[in-house]
Amino acid sequence: MNRPRKVHVKSFGCQMNVYDSHRMADTLAPDGYVETAHPAEADLVILNTCHIREKAVDKVYSEIGRIREMKDAAALEGRQMLIAVAGCVAQAEGQEIIRRTDSVDLVVGSQNYHRLPGLLARARDGEKIVDTEFPLEDKFDALAQPSQQTIRRRGVASFVTVQEGCDKFCTFCVVPYTRGAEMSRPVAKIVADVEKLADSGVREISLIGQNVNAYHGLDANGAPVTLGQLVRRLAEVPGIARLRYMTSHPRDMLSGMCDDLIAAHGDLAELMPYVHLPVQSGSDRILAAMNRKHTRREYLEAIARLRAARPDLAFTSDFIVGFPGETEADFRDTLTLAEEVNFAMAYTFMYSTRPGTPAATLEDQVPDAEKSERLQRLQAVITRQWQAFNRSFVGQTMELLLEKPGKLSGQLVGRSPYLQSVHVMADPSLIGSIVNVRITDVGSNTLFGVMESDSAAPSPRPEKVREASPAGA
Ligand code: SAH
């Protein structure tokens, strides 16, 4: 029998890419590909790329250089290694990637992954292939064909795409160009995926989409369903204990189509009290120049309405500093907005010029030194807020979904309702269970706790905790 082919998929960028990477591996499984964590031994390396900021693109090209050395070493052993570039850089740069580096065999856009087996067969024969057309058929339909490997479980918490693409055209952003027009999956397909995952032991589902709260998929009668109605439907699936969704747009939150989503936060225990609501800036002038289609006051109103439905809701956000024309006064509006909301966590980015987007040609680009200084000031505020948020749980009891073994023997890692990772001493048979844990201590990016039933045995801290700030750019 032939040796199984090995595929290594590396994801850059957002959760959508993580999800797509899993789907690519699932699509290749019937073709005899098994996944490997080691690129050097792979017959196929897929880089699932991100185009959002210049740095993200640089990372991809330096990774291609690294994999190229492995490909050359494999060739010396008489072994063929194919390199495929997928995702948003593939979509944006297409043929240019193969022109820039001849070690890449295949460039495949984010809507064409279901065609991978056929494309790879051609690439194995030595053809260089670029397939970045947006599809005529529905990508979601293609991935759901019974002939393809359908969704497979990878742990007790899972992503499910419900919506993809974006029609908002924020002036700084490449996503509408790399992911195409907004599109929602039909309800029945999402329910089928969630039921399958639940049957295999998944307890928590994160519904993902670039504009997830603009979801308007169709039900069996062809009627549009909102995200609020969808989460209520999914909460009924036996085994599903927790639901999350990301990323939401503030304007959709206020549009009326999210009234039932906001209400669901008040009365659906399965819906976790943690909402990612990117704001980008606290200045109305900059929000308008960004084409965000909402004001500072409207953003705060969305937060207030969600908090009214569920007072213990925590918010996370994305910020861009140094957008063209941003003055010190505009930036101070961003700082005061952050103070006003008090975020549990936020991602902060320096504005990065993206060729082809409207903001790229604006005058008044902010010098790098100023961007960097503002980034540090904003990060200081956000870091103080997330540290205080985490510390506020010491001595409190939280529900933890136990996900996997920790670094120490006898230790498990779980997630709180607020997505904090929590280390606790517990029996491995409890993975997949939701348990009550009393929080005893806070590390740099994890909490420590004890099971409520055996509070006598506190969880020792691992010697070294990874030092990483979630507020990093
Ligand atoms: N709605 C999307 C946002 C994707 S981009 C979602 O589903 O997540 C994620 C974040 O990257 C944005 O919220 C924004 O803060 C940041 N970003 C996008 N384009 C950027 C640019 N040109 N420069 C700096 N940051 C950017």
Ligand code: SF4
């Ligand atoms: Fe980009 Fe704006 Fe669309 Fe988010 S809403 S993906 S930031 S264009």
Ligand code: F3S
């Ligand atoms: Fe990056 Fe594409 Fe996601 S540009 S953030 S991988 S949608």
